Amino acid sequence: xxxxxxxxSHVSVSEGTPVLLRCNYSSSYSPSLFWYVQHPNKGLQxxxxxxxxxxxxxxxxxxEAEFKKxxxxxxxxxxxxxxxxxxxxxxxxxxxNDYKLSFGAGTTVTVRA
Amino acid sequence: EAEVAQSPRYKITxxxxxxxxxxxxxxxxxxxxxxxxxxxxxxxxxxxxxxESVVDDSQLPKDRFSAERLKGVDSTLKIQPxxxxxxxxxxxxxxxxxxxxxxxxxxxxxxxLTVL
Numbered sequence: 001x002x003x004x005x006x007x008x009s010h011v012s013v014s015e016g017t018p019v020l021l022r023c024n025y026s027s028s029y030s031p032s033l034f035w036y037v038q039h040p041n042k043g044l045q046x047x048x049x050x051x052x053x054x055x056x057x058x059x060x061x062x063x064e065a066e067f068k069k070x071x072x073x074x075x076x077x078x079x080x081x082x083x084x085x086x087x088x089x090x091x092x093x094x095x096x097n098d099y100k101l102s103f104g105a106g107t108t109v110t111v112r113a
Numbered sequence: 114e115a116e117v118a119q120s121p122r123y124k125i126t127x128x129x130x131x132x133x134x135x136x137x138x139x140x141x142x143x144x145x146x147x148x149x150x151x152x153x154x155x156x157x158x159x160x161x162x163x164x165e166s167v168v169d170d171s172q173l174p175k176d177r178f179s180a181e182r183l184k185g186v187d188s189t190l191k192i193q194p195x196x197x198x199x200x201x202x203x204x205x206x207x208x209x210x211x212x213x214x215x216x217x218x219x220x221x222x223x224x225x226l227t228v229l
Contacts, residue, residue: 043117043204043220044156090155100169101218103155 002027002093006104013081014112021076021107023091033074034092034101035065044090050074061085086111115139117221119205125227131193134224138187138207144168146218147180147190148204156204162188195228202226 007022025031035047048059055067061084065076074091091104118137126132138145143164148156159178161169164185173180177196182188192199202225206218 041222043222044206044218045220046217049217092155100158103157105153105155 002031002095002100002102004091004093004102004104006089006091006107008107009105010108010110012110012112015083016080019076019078019081019085019109021089021091021109023074023076023104024072025074025091025093026072027093027095029095031093031095033065033067034094035059035063035074035076036090036092036103038088038090038106040087047076047089081109081111083111083113085109115219117205117207117219119203119221119224121224122222123225123227125229126195127229128196129194131191132195132226133192134190134203134205134226136188136190136205136221138205139219142207142209142219143185144208144210145182145188146206146208147188148206150202150204150223152201159190159203192226195226197228200226200228 003026005024013019033050036044037047038044047063048057048065050057050067058064063078065074067074086109088106088108090106092101094101120135124132145162147159149159150156159173160180162182165182178192180190202223204220204223206220208218
């Protein structure tokens with residue numbers, strides 16, 4: 001079965017500085033990987049996805065993630081944080097064996113003015 | 114923009130009482146999911162419907178939880194009786210076809226349950 005580990009439960013950054021959210025995955029088969037964002041009192045929204053095409057994936061709102069098979073990682077980055085990026089971020093994995101989505105525990109991002 | 118509708122947004126109940134949550138997916142989405150999100154954790158799938166049929170309910174505590182999607186459109190998740198450990202956010206999501214394969218699920222804003 002597949003699983004993900006989000007290495008940071010909370011990340012605090014200053015507005016205008018880079019954001020890095022770390023995610024490691026475990027999968028027996030070729031995985032598909034996703035990042036979802038959840039703003040306070042809102043539903044989860046898909047940020048970006050990797051499905052075995054380009055290893056550098058660009059998403060909405062300036063976010064991107066790089067799939068590194070050798071490191072079993074799928075870290076999420078943004079060059080310059082905005083106040084509106086304050087939210088909960090979930091790394092998610094699925095594979096062709098299970099077809100289920102497995103969510104990480106989430107990383108809370110705080111953006112300081 | 115089409116959205117997944119859920120109600121109620123908040124529910125406070127006493128243990129042993131019955132509670133029900135309702136979800137209306139995006140029009141045309143054949144697949145509907147109910148997830149439970151305990152505070153500080155990621156969502157966990159409770160049940161998945163394809164039209165009116167249950168595709169996966171392996172993680173649904175069937176002694177107290179039930180879910181239905183009678184006409185393949187909206188869905189109801191029921192808990193009877195509620196227990197303290199059921200306090201969580203209940204998320205409904207929908208997708209076109211097998212959204213699980215592409216990860217493109219559309220989530221509602223959730224129903225937060227507090228059991229006293």
